[in-house]
Amino acid sequence: MKILVLKFKTIGDVLLVTPLIRNLKSNYPESIIDVAVNQGTEDMLTLNPNIDHIWIYDRIKIKNKPIIKKIKSEFDFLKNIRKQKYDMVIDLDRGDRGAGISLISGARIKIGSKYIKSRIVKNTYTHFLPEYEDKHVVDINLDAIRVLDGKINDKKVELFWSKDDQKLVDKILTNESFIHIHPFSRVPYKDIDSNSISKIIDYCELDLGINVVLTSAPIQREINKISKILELCKSKPTSLSGELTLKQVAALNKKAKLFIGVDTAIMHISAANSTPILAFFGPTAANRWGPWDNKLQKSLYRRSGGIQKSGMNIVYSEDLSCIPCNQRGCNNDNLKSDCLSALDFNSIKTNIGIIIDEQDN
Numbered sequence: 001m002k003i004l005v006l007k008f009k010t011i012g013d014v015l016l017v018t019p020l021i022r023n024l025k026s027n028y029p030e031s032i033i034d035v036a037v038n039q040g041t042e043d044m045l046t047l048n049p050n051i052d053h054i055w056i057y058d059r060i061k062i063k064n065k066p067i068i069k070k071i072k073s074e075f076d077f078l079k080n081i082r083k084q085k086y087d088m089v090i091d092l093d094r095g096d097r098g099a100g101i102s103l104i105s106g107a108r109i110k111i112g113s114k115y116i117k118s119r120i121v122k123n124t125y126t127h128f129l130p131e132y133e134d135k136h137v138v139d140i141n142l143d144a145i146r147v148l149d150g151k152i153n154d155k156k157v158e159l160f161w162s163k164d165d166q167k168l169v170d171k172i173l174t175n176e177s178f179i180h181i182h183p184f185s186r187v188p189y190k191d192i193d194s195n196s197i198s199k200i201i202d203y204c205e206l207d208l209g210i211n212v213v214l215t216s217a218p219i220q221r222e223i224n225k226i227s228k229i230l231e232l233c234k235s236k237p238t239s240l241s242g243e244l245t246l247k248q249v250a251a252l253n254k255k256a257k258l259f260i261g262v263d264t265a266i267m268h269i270s271a272a273n274s275t276p277i278l279a280f281f282g283p284t285a286a287n288r289w290g291p292w293d294n295k296l297q298k299s300l301y302r303r304s305g306g307i308q309k310s311g312m313n314i315v316y317s318e319d320l321s322c323i324p325c326n327q328r329g330c331n332n333d334n335l336k337s338d339c340l341s342a343l344d345f346n347s348i349k350t351n352i353g354i355i356i357d358e359q360d361n
Contacts, residue, residue, distance in 0.1 A: 001028050001030070001031040001032070001087045001088060002031070002032045002034070002084060002085065002086045002087050002088070003024055003028065003031050003032065003033045003034070003086065003087065003088045003089075003090070004034050004035070004036060004055075004081065004084070004086045004088070004089045004090070004101075004105065004107070005017060005020065005021065005024075005033065005034070005035045005036070005089075005090045005092065006035075006036050006089065006090065006091045006092060006093060006097075006098040006101060006102070007035065007036070007037055007041075007092045007093065008036070008037065008038050008057060008059070008093055008095065008097055008098060009037075009038070009041070009093065010038075010041065010186070010265065011040070011041045011043075011044055011186075011246070011265035011268075012264065012265040012267070012268040012289075013041075013137070014037050014038075014041040014042075014044040014045065015044040015157060015159060015265065015268050015269065015272060016137050016138055016141060016157060016268060016292070017035070017045075017092065017141055018044070018045070018048065018156075018157050018158050018159070018272075019138050019141065019142060019154070019155045019156055019157055020090075020092075020141045020142055020144055020145065021033060021035070021045075021048065021050045021051060022050055022153075022154065022156060022158070023142065023145050023150065023151075023152055023153055023154075024050075024090075024144075024145070025050040026151070026153045027145065027148070027150040027151060032052045032053075033050060033051055033052055034051070034052055034053040034054070034055060034084070034086075035051055035053075035054050035055070036054075036055035036056075036057060036081070036101065037054065037055070037056065037057065038056075038057055038059050039056050039057060039058040039059065039060070039061070042054050042056050043245075043246045043247055044159060044265075046160070047160035047161065047162065048158070048160055049160075055077075055080075055081065057077060057097075062074065078100070078101060078104050081101060081104070081105060082104055082105055082106055085106065086105050086106070086107045087107055087108055087109060088107055088108070088109040088110075088111070089101065089102045089105045089107040089109070089110050089111070090111045090112075090144045091110070091111065091112035091113070091125075092129075092141060092144070094113045094115060094116045095116070096116070098112065099112060099116050099124070102124055102125065103124040108126075109126055109127065109148075110124055110125045110126050110127070111125060111126070111127040111128075111129060111144050111147060111148075112124075112125040112127075112128070112129065113125075113128065113129050114128040114129075115131060127147045127148065128147070129143050129144065129147060130143055130147075134287060134288075135287070135288070135299070136287065136288060136289075136290070136292065136298075136299035136301070137288055137289060138155055138157065138292055138299070139155075139299070140288075142155065154297065155292075155294075155297045155298070156294050156297075157268070157271060157272040157292050157294060158272055159250055159269055159272045159273070161247040161248070161250055161251050162247065165245070165247045165248045165250075165251050166251050168248060168251075169244075169248055169251040169252045169255070172240070172252075173213070173252065173255060176211060177210055177211070177257045178210065178211040178212065178213045178238070178255075178256055178257060179204050179210050179211070179212050179213070179256060179257055179258045179259075179260060180212075180213050180215065180252065180253050180256035180258070180259045180260070180261075180270070180275070181197070181200070181201065181204075181212055181213070181214050181215075181237075181259075181260045181261060182214070182215045182216065182249070182259070182261040182264070182266040182267075183197045183214075183216075183225075183226075183229070183260075183261060183262065184216055184217070184222045184225065184262065184264070185262050185263065185264035186217065186264070186265075187328065188221075188329075188336070189282070189283060189327075189328050189329035189336060189337045190262045190263050190264060190282060190283070190284070190337070190340070191225075191262060191340065192262060192280050192340045192341070192343065193340070193341050194225060194228050194229045194232055195232060196343050196345070196348075197229050198229050198232035198233045199345055200260060200345075200348060200352075201214075201229070201233050201235060201237050202233055202234050202235045203349055203352070204260075204352070205233075205235035205236075205237060206234065206235050207349075208352075208356065210257065210356075211237070211238060212235070212237035212238065213237065213238045213239075213240060213252065213256070214226055214229070214230075214237055214238065214239045214240065214241055215240050215241065215244060215249050215252065215266070216241040216242055217242065218242040218243075219242070222241065222242070223241050223242045226239055226241040226242075227241075240252070246265075246269075249266060249269070250269045250272075250273065253266065253269055253270050253273050253275055254273040254275060256270075256275050257276075257356070257359065258275070258276050258277075258278065258352070258355055258356065258359075259275050259276065259277045259278070260277075260278045260279075260352070261277075261278075261279060261280070262279065262280045262281075262282075262340075263279060263280070263281050263282070263284050263289055267279050267291050268291065268292070270291065271291040271292045271293065271294070271313065272292075272294070274293075274294050274295060274312070276312040276313060276355045276358070276359065277291045277312070277313040277314070278313075278314050278316060278348075278351055278352060278355060279291050279313070279314070279315050279316065280316050280317070280340060280343070281305075281315050281316070281317040281323075281324075282317070282318075282323070282337040282339045282340040283323070283324055283325050283326055283327055283328070283329070283337050283339070284324050284326065285304040285305075285324040285326070286301045286303070286304060286305065286308060286315040286317055286324075287299070287301040287302060287303060287304055288304075290308070290310060290313070290315045291310070291313040291315070293310055293311030293312060293313055295311060295312070296310065296311035301315060304323060304324045305317045305318065305319050305320060305323035305324065306318075306319040307319075307347070307351065309354075312355070312358065314351050314354065314355060316343070316347075316348065316351060317339070318339045318342070318343070320339055322339070323339055
């Protein structure tokens with residue numbers, strides 16, 4: 001059987017598809033499993049032994065082409081997928097692209113949502129995913145197994161990197177214990193402010209006596225913010241801002257005693273690594289997007305806001321009536337969320353202590 005999984009979303013979303021891939025392989029052990037994703041998210045799937053091929057859709061490049069070339073690129077992408085003669089297509093999105101690919105694929109089994117807008121396109125599906133329930137996205141993705149009456153064997157989120165990436169990280173870092181802090185998301189409205197981060201760094205370095213290693217994406221906005229944070233710090237953390245690839249950050253994170261960050265891809269990578277997490281949440285719902293615990297194999301986040309613990313991980317969110325607003329910041333301008341700007345530092349210290357104490361005992 002040839003299976004195609006569609007996930008045209010962000011880096012973290014793509015990583016959280018891996019439990020589905022793993023269970024597809026266990027239910028259909030002789031199958032060929034391919035995945036189609038947006039360009040820039042494929043690193044979450046490369047080297048995964050359960051995946052045979054990754055289709056990469058370069059959304060930005062195609063979008064910027066003249067209209068005729070854009071249409072040709074879209075047509076070529078669809079034509080190449082149709083050539084594969086897939087037996088099953090699983091569309092995990094609710095967008096027109098995934099629905100269109102499902103329609104054109106010619107697959108005998110097509111799984112998708114009945115809640116997409118286009119009635120003509122949605123009628124192509126042979127199996128419908130249930131409406132989003134109040135549950136974690138890992139379990140939402142696994143609904144594809146459930147509608148096939150398959151067996152869910154485990155719910156492990158997994159990521160793979162090369163020996164060269166591991167060697168590079170091992171060369172940079174000694175065996176000294178450290179806390180990994182990645183304080184940014186690709187979208188600014190999920191960031192916490194620089195003053196709060198600098199206080200957290202100083203607490204870890206000066207009060208707990210644990211070295212902090214800072215990472216960021218290799219983009220100027222994040223590199224500049226790391227520079228500002230370092231200026232505010234009384235301590236001297238190690239900064240690898242903009243120096244590592246995503247896979248190298250993952251290899252580094254695996255060695256950390258604790259990860260502190262926000263609702264972003266690196267948080268989900270940390271969860272895949274089973275590195276304990278303190279994650280700050282603002283506009284997004286923790287019960288859907290909180291860090292997964294591979295050992296627990298389920299989510300214990302029952303509320304959308306407030307401080308919650310699930311296995312080895314803690315989600316820190318203000319207990320406000322407006323959380324989750326699911327907006328791009330308070331003014332919906334992609335800039336700032338007030339719920340991430342007035343954090344209780346004493347409460348943060350307490351929750352860092354809870355995670356550290358659990359590891360030491």
